Amino acid sequence: MEAQMRIILFLTVIISSANEEVKNLTSTEGGSITLPDPVKEKGYLSFERTNIAAVNKGEVEIEVDIYIGRLHWDKNNGNFTITGLQRNDSGIFAIDSKKGRIFTKSYKLTVYESVSLPAVNTSNLSAESCILLCSVEKGEETTLLWYKDEEILNQSSSALSLPLTVHKQDFSSSYRCEAANPAEKKTVVADMKTFCGHDDADNSNDTNTRYYFGIIISIVLAVFVVLIAIITKKKCLNKTKTTTRQTQDSVNTDTGVNYTDVQISGNRPCQAGNLSDSPGTVDRSNLTTVYDKLEAHRMLHTDTAENVSDELSTYSNFAANH
Numbered sequence: 247m248e249a250q251m252r253i254i255l256f257l258t259v260i261i262s263s264a265n266e267e268v269k270n271l272t273s274t275e276g277g278s279i280t281l282p283d284p285v286k287e288k289g290y291l292s293f294e295r296t297n298i299a300a301v302n303k304g305e306v307e308i309e310v311d312i313y314i315g316r317l318h319w320d321k322n323n324g325n326f327t328i329t330g331l332q333r334n335d336s337g338i339f340a341i342d343s344k345k346g347r348i349f350t351k352s353y354k355l356t357v358y359e360s361v362s363l364p365a366v367n368t369s370n371l372s373a374e375s376c377i378l379l380c381s382v383e384k385g386e387e388t389t390l391l392w393y394k395d396e397e398i399l400n401q402s403s404s405a406l407s408l409p410l411t412v413h414k415q416d417f418s419s420s421y422r423c424e425a426a427n428p429a430e431k432k433t434v435v436a437d438m439k440t441f442c443g444h445d446d447a448d449n450s451n452d453t454n455t456r457y458y459f460g461i462i463i464s465i466v467l468a469v470f471v472v473l474i475a476i477i478t479k480k481k482c483l484n485k486t487k488t489t490t491r492q493t494q495d496s497v498n499t500d501t502g503v504n505y506t507d508v509q510i511s512g513n514r515p516c517q518a519g520n521l522s523d524s525p526g527t528v529d530r531s532n533l534t535t536v537y538d539k540l541e542a543h544r545m546l547h548t549d550t551a552e553n554v555s556d557e558l559s560t561y562s563n564f565a566a567n568h
Contacts, residue, residue, distance in 0.1 A: 359386050
């Protein structure tokens with residue numbers, strides 16, 4: 247009877263161990279994972295029932311070469327962290343604490359392929375609707391989802407692309423496409439202005455009108471500026487011509503002076519001798535002063551400087567008496 251009780255107890259322990267809850271953990275290739283339960287003093291970390299690390303007296307020893315440099319133990323909190331994850335790291339990890347808080351915890355780690363960033367393109371466009379196509383380069387265990395604001399509109403867990411039809415009345419809403427697997431997700435926003443060419447369908451005609459009106463205004467302003475430039479230049483030229491003409495007139499016009507040619511006879515001494523000095527005061531109010539223009543060709547026909555001096559003296563006496 248006692249032997250039977252021991253067998254029953256042993257089977258109960260085995261069944262309890264088999265039914266022990268296993269926590270699921272996920273990550274992506276190249277990523278890292280930290281096992282949540284610590285080993286602070288003494289214990290083991292195993293993978294698929296093979297010990298890969300042992301903690302004893304505050305020191306850790308890596309027992310499997312492929313985890314050297316990838317498996318880290320934090321002495322402060324006792325947590326194990328695995329970095330540089332690969333697809334073959336998927337499996338059951340177990341922590342067995344032998345001192346302090348004694349326990350055994352198991353974790354099922356699944357390493358997924360990294361999700362590619364989805365791309366959005368327009369596959370069809372009309373005045374009443376727009377068809378958007380969301381796609382990914384690789385879709386292993388990847389689900390594609392279309393969101394309108396926060397509402398899921400469409401999803402697919404097998405295809406590499408997922409279409410979405412947006413109608414005219416919904417052009418003002420916000421749309422985004424999400425690519426996700428159990429480990430991560432990536433999202434791209436679909437801008438309706440870019441992909442469907444609509445900002446607001448109700449005011450598209452007004453936009454075109456403003457565009458052409460702006461062009462016309464620009465042309466009118468350009469013509470106006472050119473006309474102003476031409477008129478200004480013409481006024482400046484007329485003003486310059488007027489100023490030049492007035493200057494020439496002022497130089498050529500002198501109402502107080504009369505010029506005449508003085509005939510010099512060959513007998514120069516006689517020119518001054520014909521005037522006799524009259525005794526007393528002589529009234530010369532009716533006399534006119536006559537000036538002659540000195541010119542080099544008239545003066546330099548004499549052979550000597552003495553003749554030039556005599557001519558100037560004679561001219562001066564004649565002018566003074568008349």
